[in-house]
Amino acid sequence: MIRALLVDDEEHALNLLDILLGRMEGVEVVGKSSNPLEAVSACKQLKPNVVFLDIEMPKMSGMQLLEHLKQEHDELHAVFVTAYNQYAIAAFEQEATDYLLKPIEVQRLNKTVARLQRELSRNAATATADSSPDQTGKALLQIRCFGGFDVFNKQNEKLIWRTAKDKELFTFLTLHGKNGVSRDTILDTLWEAEDYQKAKMYLHTCISNLRRNLKSIGFADVIEYSDGKYRLNRDRVQIDFLQFKQELEKISLKTDDGLDKAEQLLAHYNSPLLPDCDYFWLEIERSAFEKNVLETRLRLATSLFANELFKRAASVSQLALKQHPYSEEASRILMQCYHKTGEHDAVFHTYHSLVQSLNELAIQPSSVTTKLYQEITTDQK
Known part of the structure; x- marks a missing residue:
């Protein structure tokens, strides 16, 4: 009717x-x-x-x-x-x-x-x-941010992006929409060069596109609007990035169990965050997250080394260097691990790999790193 x-x-x-x-x-x-x-x-x-x-x-x-x-x-x-x-x-x-x-x-x-x-x-x-049983309860919309950006239901039906701006808007709400994002914040970020009235029209068109396509895969209620803010209904979505961040915040390195859990969690982070999304506003979020992961890996490697778990400390340091080849701290921990396990060639290789990486930036290793390498090689003799 x-x-x-x-x-x-x-x-x-x-x-x-x-x-x-x-x-x-x-x-x-x-x-x-x-x-x-x-x-x-x-x-x-x-x-x-x-x-x-x-x-x-x-x-x-x-x-x-x-x-x-x-x-x-x-x-x-x-x-x-x-x-x-x-x-x-x-x-x-x-x-x-x-x-x-x-x-x-x-x-x-x-x-x-x-x-x-x-x-x-x-x-x-x-x-x-x-409203059917298959779309409620544990049936959450899956949002995958690591290695790419994919949104899909439990039948593996993917959310279709009608326009590139639809995808950017949904990405923005995924990362920033926990407490809601005001309309003007979205307009200033995604349509900063547009006339205000046109920008509002574009936003509403994108929201309509997204809601229609979300409905087609069984999630009509995911995008909410209230009090002048847009948000994702967090009871209806599962976001791998946010789950990882929450677990990262809980990490404690004071117990053996904490070290084990931290090592397991960080071992799973081997794909970049949203590598296929080239948005200027994303760089701040991405850089802050990458820095957090790197610092946590270095703290974990240091704790493992202090507990004389040299092989495990070396493994974590290698992951840190894979993430950030220019990290002198990761290289120093790794050289010390190899020194403790008697892998002298690996010490040499680690140091000169660092030198080669830093040469790409037209800089030299710090005096701290150089001194450590000299001390280790002297001790090996």
Whole structure:
């Protein structure tokens, strides 16, 4: 059933549309308003699933009204009814279901109603699938950030990116959306060079694309909007990056069990974070995370060495050097481990590999590293 709210500042046009829709089967006009500001509160009270609205209205245009309504009623379908055809492209950019020109022709309105009924039927079928046992409980949307960026359900159906900006927006919400991200923060970050009104339209288009495609794989409720902020529903997603960060924060190196758990956790981090995402804002997050992992590996290697677990300390140091070939601290720990286990050639190789790596940056090893190498080689003699 179509539950329609009609908005038009021209009383005659409003009443005519009311009469035409009232004659059609499967359509109920739940309310009408000649004031767009009143339509906002009417939408909350009447809960229509379709809004027919004029574009050129005083105080608030139909485009602006739809933008406002969609923030709280994302599933709302829209049909623009106007005397001007120059708005057609902008209307469909706002995900309007249809665009009618005045004076309205009954035959054309019938096609619009049929289109709306098909859209609503598809939405109802998807909503039913969403509520099935297979899509609730432990069925979480999987978001994989290591080695690439993939979003998929338990049937391994992947989220399709309609545009590159859809992917960037979802990536941004994945990393920053725990407590919600304000609309303006998103606009300033992802559309900083765009006009504010255009940027808002692009954002809402991306949100609509994402919600539609998420619904197709059974997760219509993942993106939430409230208090002026967008967020991912963390009860419906499982994000490998966030799980790893949480475990990393819990690491304690004061006990044998803590050392074991830390070593196991860090051994699993062997893929870069979002290597296929080249976003300027991501570099801050990525660099901070990489630094945290490297520092934790170095602390772990130092603790293992202090506990005379030289082989394990060497293994952790090697992983640190694989992550950051220019780390002098990792090289120093590794040289000391090889010295303790009598692997003299490995000491030589480690030092000269470091020298070669640093030469790429046109720098030399620090005096601390050079002195340590000289002491070890002297002791070996």
